[in-house]
Amino acid sequence: MSNAYNRPDQLSPELRKRVLETARRLGYPGPDPVARSLRTRKAGAVGLLLTENLSYAFRDPGAVGFLEGLALACEDAGQGLTLIPASPEREDVAAVHRAGVDGFVVYSVPEDDPHLAAVMERPVPVVVCDQPRLDNLDWVGPDDRQAIKAVAGHLIGLGHRRIGVLCMRLARGRNDGPATVQRQANASFHVQKARLTALAEEFSEAGVDWTTVPVVERFDHTLDSGASAAAQALEIDPEITALVCTSDILALGALREAQNRGLRVPEDLTITGFDGIPDAERAGLTTVRQPWLEKGRAAGRLLLETSEPSRPRHIQLETQLIAGATSGPPRSGEEFWFGP
Amino acid sequence: MSNAYNRPDQLSPELRKRVLETARRLGYPGPDPVARSLRTRKAGAVGLLLTENLSYAFRDPGAVGFLEGLALACEDAGQGLTLIPASPEREDVAAVHRAGVDGFVVYSVPEDDPHLAAVMERPVPVVVCDQPRLDNLDWVGPDDRQAIKAVAGHLIGLGHRRIGVLCMRLARGRNDGPATVQRQANASFHVQKARLTALAEEFSEAGVDWTTVPVVERFDHTLDSGASAAAQALEIDPEITALVCTSDILALGALREAQNRGLRVPEDLTITGFDGIPDAERAGLTTVRQPWLEKGRAAGRLLLETSEPSRPRHIQLETQLIAGATSGPPRSGEEFWFGP
DNA sequence: ATGAAAGCGCTAACAA
DNA sequence: TTGTTAGCGCTTTCAT
Helix, strand or coil: CHHHHHCHHHCCHHHHHHHHHHHHHCCCCCCCHHHHHHHHCCCCEEEEEECCCHHHHHCCHHHHHHHHHHHHHHHHCCCEEEECCCCCCCCCCHHHHHCCCCCEEEECCCCCCHHHHHHHHCCCCEEEECCCCCCCCEEEEECHHHHHHHHHHHHHHHCCCCEEEEECCCCCCCCCEECCHHHHHCCCCHHHHHHHHHHHHHHHHCCCCHHHCCEEECCCCCHHHHHHHHHHHHHHCCCCCEEEECCHHHHHHHHHHHHHCCCCCCCCCEEECCECCHHHHHHCCEEEECCHHHHHHHHHHHHHCCCCCCCCCEEEECCEEECCCCCCCCCHHHHHHHCC | CHHHHHCHHHCCHHHHHHHHHHHHHCCCCCCCHHHHHHHHCCCCEEEEEECCCHHHHHCCHHHHHHHHHHHHHHHHCCCEEEECCCCCCCCCCHHHHHCCCCCEEEECCCCCCHHHHHHHHCCCCEEEECCCCCCCCEEEEECHHHHHHHHHHHHHHHCCCCEEEEECCCCCCCCCEECCHHHHHCCCCHHHHHHHHHHHHHHHHCCCCHHHCCEEECCCCCHHHHHHHHHHHHHHCCCCCEEEECCHHHHHHHHHHHHHCCCCCCCCCEEECCECCHHHHHHCCEEEECCHHHHHHHHHHHHHCCCCCCCCCEEEECCEEECCCCCCCCCHHHHHHHCC
């Protein structure tokens, strides 16, 4: 009977018709997909593991772009896309074990995420997007170091030497406030770590003492976080001329805070972001654009293409510095270095 | 051994430890989720069927809000959310048959969608969101008739009697252009049909001959579609004083077209939308706000709560007319009805 | 061209 | 408390 459904060419059309008709009459709902999956060893779906609550993915414009690309790749391959219900709060790893999928895309999680550990125990292929960087796994992401260095170069070229930094969470535990150099070095979120490290390198080279640079961390990735972090950075060092943010959301929040304080951007304060989300472009933010859709698609393709597990593949995506309207030379008072 | 993984309390900790350790040493990756699903008759995931290409869902702000709500409900229940790769172009229904899920949420599809038919053959619960309205299935959605009637009342109250309408696709086949009354009546997308019918009723009651009202249909749901449809409506009847759009996207496109033509809104032309997406609020569009997130959550909850299949449940969501800055009284030349 | 049967890996019920 | 076994529904191989 299986043939009647799956191999129409293996039997006479007449018999096939008769079989199908009888099946319908008996109330047979068609082959059970789970039983089929067990037999064929193919679930027909890709699992997606996210850092955040599932629903957060739909609130973050970058993540939405990534999802669109991933969905595109799955659709092309006729594969389903299963969102794994794994919130960071409940350490309930069972959802990962329970998921009937042929592989996992892991999107931007910390290196010590228990869900990631659970994923790696499953005997299916895994592709990591953004973080963590693990040499034995396929990986897709931008060159964060180089991308943020372009921002640093841009600011240094403009003359900024006294800066503040706003960054996203550095580790699984909540820490809303300044991040010590120690904490920066121990960050379990590789992306943030790479960006901070590269910033430190560039600004150190330009003569800035990194230990004096306020680096303000926020756990939640929201406009409010950006605003309050900006306030905190300005409180720690009111003399800063530029605020470097490791995401557009934080930068847009900082922009709001600057406006509230009556600071002109970029005359009184330069603000830069990272990501290139639509809202950032609309606001004219100086930022780094990364190809979100392409990132998702690349991750999906990598997972769905068969590969030799022996040699992990790494795909590095191009980024682009967008010099917007929120960056300019520092306040004139700070320009004495350039005096005649 | 199953007990070691699933029923830690049913055996001595010592034995459990020994079993697990041996399993690991033998390279056992843990229970196979598919086999477990076959045995327990639970896939642990909800399937989502969409009208459009999977990736479209992430480009439509309303759909994103809906997805967020649905994801929220799934997460609360510890269930996965599987996006079914069912594009409207390829009539490939196999993806529906292949999906290992415990139920389906069907989001806004036409009544004659073959994927919907395939879903209904599966012996699992189904919840429909928005459309089609089938009395034997659970349903979640707004009261489209009442909502659009609020818009109609608003416009009639302002004095508009000569209007044009921009609507989304009415059937599965592409038709970019005017929709005859016949086509309106035969629409297989219930939402559009309900909105058009209710508009016709209200404006007829106000003395408007509906057969003279240009109703312009667009297959794609984009700003460009809205703009070109607006142009077409104005070409058919340059005397219209208001453009009623059945979605915000179309309305925002119409707004763009009006600007391009040098028409002042609302002085020269009133434009209204439907949906209440963020961009619409930003633009000050007169529109109907519907609770997207709540809609998704309600759909998820309905599916995950056990129910008696005998009596289908219907959840009708509240909508709210937002009188924005894009609607006003008609051009003075049209106001002779109100003369002193 | 058609029918019969083994077995995918698990869980749950039962036996010891 | 521990071990054994039937069978979930399918696909695939093999026998007719």
